[in-house]
Amino acid sequence: MMRIGYKLATEGYGPKEIIRQAVRAEQAGFDFVEMSDHYHPWLETQGHSAFTWSLLGSIAAQTTTLGLATGVTCPSLRYHPAIIAQAAATMALISDGRFTLGVGAGERLNEHVVGQGFPSVRGRHERLREALEIIRLLWRGGYQSYEGRHLQLEDARVFDLPETLPVIAVAASGHDSAALAAELGDGLFATEPEPAIVERYRAAGGQGPRYAEVPMAWATDEQQAVQAVLQTSRWLVTGWKVMSELPNPVNFDAASAHVEEKHIRQLVSIGPDAQPHVAKVRGYLEAGFDHIVLQNAGPDPDGFLDFFSGELAGHLRALT
16 A cells, blocks of 8 residues: 655754644645654755754654654664664654654765764665664663674663564665665665665565655746756755765755756656656656655645645545
8 A cells, every 4th residue: 555755854944844844744644754864954055954853753742643754864873773773762652653764874964974984885884784783682672782893782771662663664775775675674765766676675575665755846837846946956866876975065066056957857747737746656656666755845845735635645546
């Protein structure tokens, strides 16, 4: 069964506005909300990046049915996995089981800030594996220790554990990370409609939910939607190899300075009509994803939420 989520743009709005949008998303009929766990925004023009775990607690307290997910937390650099094991367990309790822990290997943009450098691709995937092993170990209960190549745990215990542990959805972009999602995760998280990622996840034994972010921009005027993406979300075009490596918003400003309207239209569904957005989502469903996150980069979040509840939701739910 398809579930439809709303991406809360924590880099684009202040913390109180993010909480307000989450409440509105529940009222509009979304099944869940998902938010990144960043220290910096992608671009200076976005101007925000509040602490995601504080937002999650506030949203849980002000909603009743809305699922909550991180998309995604890096549990191995800026945070130690023992902290994320504790935080996710607490979120599961206070949300009555509505929380999903999305995890990934991280981006230099957020992880370099603690002064420990940023590992190679291989190094950060090794760290992610160790982090997941530590989280799983702590969720067994009791005092636990762990000695890894990169990460250690000494005599630690998470005292407040839910009866049903949170789903862990592991971000994947290739063969190895999809296999890791099947081995140590409960679900898959991706940003591209690549059937090969889902196929590898399933071939490795993965049977859980498959999350994917779908970039779109709604506005009453198509050109207005394009301009909004160019102003605040053109970093989407740079691709994962760039997105994972640049250290600060000023670097993303430079890297995306030559992005043009044609590049935006190739990646993002645009405008006030439902059909381009429905077609975009259909591609992700056909690739095998079943938890679809609508990532609206348009200039009017309330207008988009009204558009979803009044028109788009019916079209999307009819796809299944």
